[in-house]
Amino acid sequence: MAHKQNYKKILECIGSTPLIQLDLDVKPTVLAKLDFYNPGGSIKDRSALFMVEQAEKDGCLQPGGTIIEASSGNQGIALAMIGAVKGYRVIITVPDRTAIEKVAILRAYGAEVHVCLNTDDLHDPRGYHAMAEHLYHTIPGAFMPNQYFNVANPAAHYATTGPEIWQQTNGTVTHFICGAGSCGTISGTGRYLKEQNPGIKVIGVDAATSLYSSKDPKAYLSEGIGIDVISDTFAKQYIDEIIPIVDADAFAMTRRLAKKYGFLVGISSGAVMHVALEYAKTLTEDDVLVVIFADSGKSYLDKVFINPVDKKCMPAKTEKTFEEKQL
Numbered sequence: 086m087a088h089k090q091n092y093k094k095i096l097e098c099i100g101s102t103p104l105i106q107l108d109l110d111v112k113p114t115v116l117a118k119l120d121f122y123n124p125g126g127s128i129k130d131r132s133a134l135f136m137v138e139q140a141e142k143d144g145c146l147q148p149g150g151t152i153i154e155a156s157s158g159n160q161g162i163a164l165a166m167i168g169a170v171k172g173y174r175v176i177i178t179v180p181d182r183t184a185i186e187k188v189a190i191l192r193a194y195g196a197e198v199h200v201c202l203n204t205d206d207l208h209d210p211r212g213y214h215a216m217a218e219h220l221y222h223t224i225p226g227a228f229m230p231n232q233y234f235n236v237a238n239p240a241a242h243y244a245t246t247g248p249e250i251w252q253q254t255n256g257t258v259t260h261f262i263c264g265a266g267s268c269g270t271i272s273g274t275g276r277y278l279k280e281q282n283p284g285i286k287v288i289g290v291d292a293a294t295s296l297y298s299s300k301d302p303k304a305y306l307s308e309g310i311g312i313d314v315i316s317d318t319f320a321k322q323y324i325d326e327i328i329p330i331v332d333a334d335a336f337a338m339t340r341r342l343a344k345k346y347g348f349l350v351g352i353s354s355g356a357v358m359h360v361a362l363e364y365a366k367t368l369t370e371d372d373v374l375v376v377i378f379a380d381s382g383k384s385y386l387d388k389v390f391i392n393p394v395d396k397k398c399m400p401a402k403t404e405k406t407f408e409e410k411q412l
């Protein structure tokens with residue numbers, strides 16, 4: 086009889102993503118963690134798996150139960166994939182700024198999608214947060230991971246993203262830059278890295294008009310980033326800086342990453358890269374800067390590359406973007 090191999094199953098492929106060097110004209114070494122290599126296509130596979138498995142252990146999620154989440158896409162996609170594998174019904178509410186490709190992916194995994202008004206106001210009954218709450222209270226056996234308040238979200242990054250970066254850089258990482266939404270990634274990874282070396286700088290990238298970064302918060306076009314809920318998943322003690330970025334810069338760098346560097350990545354990766362390049366100007370050859378490329382540009386083909394919404398409806402910027410300066 087042939088020797089029986091232990092092949093990996095799909096959920097075991099979450100994490101352990103590549104860390105690769107970018108060929109840039111800057112002094113520090115810049116490394117990108119390619120989290121679009123996760124099976125669900127984004128970094129959110131990590132937190133989704135941790136939250137679902139914690140709920141299973143706690144008994145909050147029973148066989149045949151329903152997972153409900155308010156998500157601008159990737160957390161929902163990760164839950165939809167995991168729900169498909171584990172046999173749960175999945176319902177996702179999204180704001181109507183969500184790229185059509187993401188909604189299509191959610192439905193492809195068999196999730197039910199409710200597209201709601203583009204507001205991040207938690208209390209607006211037309212918004213995606215309130216809709217998720219409403220469904221949670223009306224569907225028996227429902228579990229809401231609630232990524233903004235679930236400590237299993239940062240715990241996933243403390244257990245996986247942080248150790249991977251530390252090991253892949255042989256402990257040489259000096260700066261870590263990632264997008265900030267629920268802040269699970271920055272809080273969990275930041276905590277792990279600072280425990281190894283308190284000198285590591287941990288930097289988050291936020292949408293400029295989020296509730297956290299703006300005195301006059303407004304809806305924005307960027308997806309993934311945007312601190313609109315300030316909760317326990319936002320662990321300020323592990324974060325050195327939160328840098329706001331406008332849609333125009335994030336979108337311009339997303340296109341530049343594909344055209345000039347061959348990375349077809351999402352808007353939060355463009356935002357992070359814009360900040361990383363500015364930051365790199367202040368660093369030396371001894372510095373090792375790690376950025377997160379959290380998802381793929383394939384989810385934003387229409388919005389960023391085919392019919393760029395930032396060019397249609399954003400007011401002209403006063404300051405030139407990095408992309409424009411290079412031309």
Ligand SMILES: Cc1ncc(COP(=O)(O)O)c(C=O)c1O
Pocket residue numbers: 127129159160264265266267268269270271308309310351353354379380
């Ligand atoms: C593409 C992308 N980048 C960055 C983030 C931010 O991650 P976190 O919620 O851990 O702050 C998200 C979160 O949804 C995302 O989807």
